[in-house]
Structures are given as structure tokens and as C-alpha cells.
Amino acid sequence: MTESVTTLPPTRSTSGFDIKSFLTRHGAWVALALLILFNLAFTPNFATWQTLNVNLTQVCAIVIVGVGMTLVIATGGIDLSVGSLMAIAGSLAPLIFLGKLFPLPHPAVGIALAFVVPVLVAGAFGWFNGWLITRLRIQPIIATLVLFIAGRGIAQVMTNGNLQVFKVPEFQYIGLGRLFGIPFQAVLMVVIVVAAGWMLRRTVFGRQILAVGGNERAARLAGIPVVSVKRKVYWISGLLSGIAGLIVIARNSAADANLVGLGMELDAIAAVAVGGTLLTGGRATVVGTLVGALIIQLVRYTLLANGVPDAAALVAKAGIIVLAVWLQRQNQS
Structure with missing residues (x-):
């Protein structure tokens, strides 16, 4: 009689420290x-309020757009149109509060409309991205490439390609104002990150987003409204792009359809990747996106502060993305 032997799988030692596993989970x-x-050790004047303020104001728009990008990528998609949607919102707002589109009964009305209408317009374009993807079944990278190209053209047509310079403190509060000494845009950024993080973890919609990205076919069989979920995440991405566009023009006291949001799609995707969200979908962390954006900004600041040309920051950013994707692959294996 032969005696059956059951071989147990090897177990990882609980007493040892697995540095590889630690880095794949907490590398960012x-x-x-x-x-x-x-x-702190090598950069002069780093631990000052002025330095903190500079880095915060540079990173806020990236994080806000990155939150929307995180939701889109969590469903297995991508959004290349975010920079162009920023340009559309940023070009439309001055046309409204400067009274170039229609007469204003009171300046306050124009300012209120300039906060709302451009964001809703950007959201509508985001929803259009989702419609192209779900209705016409166009791949997300191609569908959003449409507005990546056409969106900036729309912004340039609206302004005739002209720079719009303004000084409207009530509107510019979103980019230059302070709340208890903290830049208002940073407060807004934190609110958006917290709200999106709560939504992903605590709501049915958040779980549906991750389910769609994890296995779309299984999500359909489970009764999840996949089409609705996808359209909503692109709509949210559009709304957040619109908010970021308003912040940028308010901070610069000018709206330039050629420059607002230029390259933002790459920065947002980089922040998402570095932060730990799987680019294949199914897992997302908006706090990680915040950390990823801070890393990218600090790398650029560190290089500039130590006399390294700005072009080197682009190379460093590429290297960081490659490393982040490699760590993701290690975590999946």
C-alpha cells in the first residue's frame, strides 16, 4: 500500500523582512x-513656506486632473483629451466674465457663470468621449484622441487664437486665493482627492468602477451597468479637467488656448502610474495619484534647484514611469 503524501506550498517567513514585496506595495x-x-539635506531654502507654496501650486492641477484619469484608467480606459478640455474651459471662462459672449446684468453674474458653465461644458465633452467608446465601440485611446486634437482647435476658434489677459480678483480666488493661509486650490485639491477616495472605497459606484476594469465581461454578467459606468467616469474626468483649467488661468491672470493644459494628459497618466494604479484597470488609488504627482513635481524641482537643466526632468520623469510600471508587474507576478 502506498502512502499519499501531501506537499504544502512553501510559506513566507513571518520573521524576515521582504524588501521586494515592501517596495512593490509602498515604493511611491x-x-x-x-x-x-x-x-532637506542638500537643497537650500527647501524647508520654507515659499518653496512649499511653489510646489503646491504647481501640483494641484495635475492632481485634480489625475483623479479623473485614475477613475478612467480603473475601468481599463485612458483619456488623452484632458489637456484640451482644460483649454476649452480656460478659454470660455474669460469670454463669460468679461461679457464678450452676452451682456451681463451684473459682474457677479458673469463670475458665477464662469465658474459653472465652462466646467459643465468640459464635462459634456467628457461624456461625449464615453459615448464614442460605449456607443460606437471605439478604443478609448482613439476616441479621446479626437478631442485631444479637436478640443484645442475649438478653444483657439473661440478666442481667435488671442491671449486673454484679465484682472478679476473674485474669479482669480480659485487660483490665487488663500483659505486660512493655505492656497485655496490646494484645499480644493484635497477635497477632491478625499471625495474620490471615499467614493471608490465606500460606494456601489466605486466598486462598479473597479469591477468593470477588473473583468468587464464578468461585470456585465453580474448585472453592472457597464455602459453607464464608463460614461460617468469620462464625464467626471471632463468636469475635473474643467476645474483644473479654471485654476491655471486664474493663477496666470491670462488664458492662452495654445498653452493651457498642454502636456497635462502625460503628467496625469504619469502621476497615476507612479502612484500605483494598475494601468490595465481593476485597482485604483487616488491617494497614490496624489503621491505620484508630488514625486514628479519634486523631481523636477530638485533638478532645477541643483542646477540641472529642465530637459533632464523629462528624462527623469520617463525613468520614473518605467520603474513604476516595472514595480506593478512585479506586484502582479
Whole structure:
């Protein structure tokens, strides 16, 4: 009689420290901590309010757009149109509050409309992206490429390609104002990150987003409204792009359809990848996107503050993305 032997799978030691596993899970946080420590030790005037303010104001728009990008990527999609939607919103707002589109009964009416209408218009274009993807079944990278190209053209047509310079403190509060000494745009950024994080973790819609990205066919069989979920995430991405566009023009006291949001889609995707959201969908972390955006901004600041040309920051950014994707692959294996 032969005796059956059951072989148990090898178990990982609970007493040892697995540095590879730790880095795959917390690599973004480790990188951020190392960057901060390096700058504290070697970069003059890093630990000042002025430096913090500069980095915060540079990163807020990226994080806000990145939150929308996180939701889109979590469903297995991509949104290349975010920069162009920023340009549309940023071009439309001054036309409204300067009274170039229609007469205003009171300046306050124009300012209120300039906060609402451009964001809703950007959201409508975002929904259009979702419609192209779900109705016409166009691949997300192709569908959003349409507005990536046409959207900036729309913004340029609206303004005849002219720079719109303005000084309207009530509107510019979104980009230059302070709340209890903290830049208002940073407060708005934190609110958006917290709200999106709560939505992903605590709501049915958040679980549906992750289910669609994890396995769309299984999500359909489970009764999840896949079409509705996809259209909503692109709509949200459009809305957040519109908000970011308003922040940028308010901060610059000018709207340039040629430059507002230029390259933002790449920065947002990089922040999402570095932050730990799977580019294949099914898992997302908006807090990670915030960390990823901070890493990218601090790398650029560190290089500039230490005399390295700005072009080197682009190379460093590419290297960071490659490393982030590699860590994701290690985590999946």
C-alpha cells in the first residue's frame, strides 16, 4: 500500500523582512520620503513656506486632473483629451466674465457663470468621449484622441487664437486665493482627492468602477451597468479637467488656448502610474495619484534647484514611469 503524501506550498517567513514585496506595495511613499530627505539635506531654502507654496501650486492641477484619469484608467480606459478640455474651459471662462459672449446684468453674474458653465461644458465633452467608446465601440485611446486634437482647435476658434489677459480678483480666488493661509486650490485639491477616495472605497459606484476594469465581461454578467459606468467616469474626468483649467488661468491672470493644459494628459497618466494604479484597470488609488504627482513635481524641482537643466526632468520623469510600471508587474507576478 502506498502512502499519499501531501506537499504544502512553501510559506513566507513571518520573521524576515521582504524588501521586494515592501517596495512593490509602498515604493511611491518610499520615493517621496527619499526626495524630501534629499532636499532637506542638500537643497537650500527647501524647508520654507515659499518653496512649499511653489510646489503646491504647481501640483494641484495635475492632481485634480489625475483623479479623473485614475477613475478612467480603473475601468481599463485612458483619456488623452484632458489637456484640451482644460483649454476649452480656460478659454470660455474669460469670454463669460468679461461679457464678450452676452451682456451681463451684473459682474457677479458673469463670475458665477464662469465658474459653472465652462466646467459643465468640459464635462459634456467628457461624456461625449464615453459615448464614442460605449456607443460606437471605439478604443478609448482613439476616441479621446479626437478631442485631444479637436478640443484645442475649438478653444483657439473661440478666442481667435488671442491671449486673454484679465484682472478679476473674485474669479482669480480659485487660483490665487488663500483659505486660512493655505492656497485655496490646494484645499480644493484635497477635497477632491478625499471625495474620490471615499467614493471608490465606500460606494456601489466605486466598486462598479473597479469591477468593470477588473473583468468587464464578468461585470456585465453580474448585472453592472457597464455602459453607464464608463460614461460617468469620462464625464467626471471632463468636469475635473474643467476645474483644473479654471485654476491655471486664474493663477496666470491670462488664458492662452495654445498653452493651457498642454502636456497635462502625460503628467496625469504619469502621476497615476507612479502612484500605483494598475494601468490595465481593476485597482485604483487616488491617494497614490496624489503621491505620484508630488514625486514628479519634486523631481523636477530638485533638478532645477541643483542646477540641472529642465530637459533632464523629462528624462527623469520617463525613468520614473518605467520603474513604476516595472514595480506593478512585479506586484502582479
